[in-house]
Amino acid sequence: MVRKLTVSAILTALAAVFLVLSATMPTARLSLFFMSNVSIAAVVLVAGVRYALLAYAATVLCALFLYPSNLSIIAFAVLFGYYPVLKLYIEKAHSLWVEWSIKVLVFCVFVFGSMLFIKEIPWYIWGALFVGLVLYDILLSYVITYLARRFSFLIMKINR
Numbered sequence: 001m002v003r004k005l006t007v008s009a010i011l012t013a014l015a016a017v018f019l020v021l022s023a024t025m026p027t028a029r030l031s032l033f034f035m036s037n038v039s040i041a042a043v044v045l046v047a048g049v050r051y052a053l054l055a056y057a058a059t060v061l062c063a064l065f066l067y068p069s070n071l072s073i074i075a076f077a078v079l080f081g082y083y084p085v086l087k088l089y090i091e092k093a094h095s096l097w098v099e100w101s102i103k104v105l106v107f108c109v110f111v112f113g114s115m116l117f118i119k120e121i122p123w124y125i126w127g128a129l130f131v132g133l134v135l136y137d138i139l140l141s142y143v144i145t146y147l148a149r150r151f152s153f154l155i156m157k158i159n160r
Contacts, residue, residue, distance in 0.1 A: 003158045004047035011046070012055040015039035016062040023063070023070040033072065033080070034136070041084035041144050045151075046158055049085055056081045079110055087140065107133050 015036040022032035036059065044052040060077040067073060090102045111126055148155070 003160075004051055007158055008043050008047045008051040008055050011039045011043045012058045012062070015055065015059040016066070019059060019063040019073060019076055020066050023067050023072045029072070033076065034139070036076065037080055037084060037140065038143055038147075040081060041087075041140065042147055044084050044088055045144065045148055046155055049088065052085050053082070056085070084140070084144075087137070103133070103137060104130075 018032045018036035018039065022029050022036065025032065040052055040056055040059065043055040060073070060081060063070075063073045063076070086106065090099050090106075093099050093102070107130060111129075114121075
């Protein structure tokens with residue numbers, strides 16, 4: 001338990017650093033944003049869902065404390081921060097059709113929720129965001145698979 005907590009805390013701090021850097025740096029914003037999500041996904045791999053949810057909450061709180069009222073941190077908190085945990089549960093369906101249907105449904109809920117606050121975004125922007133979500137999900141799957149294969153010995157050692 002202490003190992004899981006320690007590794008989760010380190011990955012949480014790393015995610016918070018990536019998130020604050022993505023909010024402050026004009027270049028490499030998307031890649032740093034993605035790396036903060038990879039850190040949360042690594043917590044899911046190493047320590048499990050409970051620690052990942054705690055890491056997500058701690059990342060958001062630390063980032064808001066370090067750089068308050070930034071739109072990218074709020075976007076991470078609302079949509080992307082919990083996505084690795086949600087992805088774990090969605091992909092337990094073992095049917096590609098069902099998985100992508102649920103992911104599209106989650107995206108549609110996000111779009112309709114966003115339309116309550118932002119009314120002047122054209123439809124092609126939402127289409128580009130959907131393509132971005134698909135690419136993001138595929139890339140995140142590849143990175144999670146790589147991490148699970150490359151660091152499987154470390155994951156097993158931590159979970160002892």
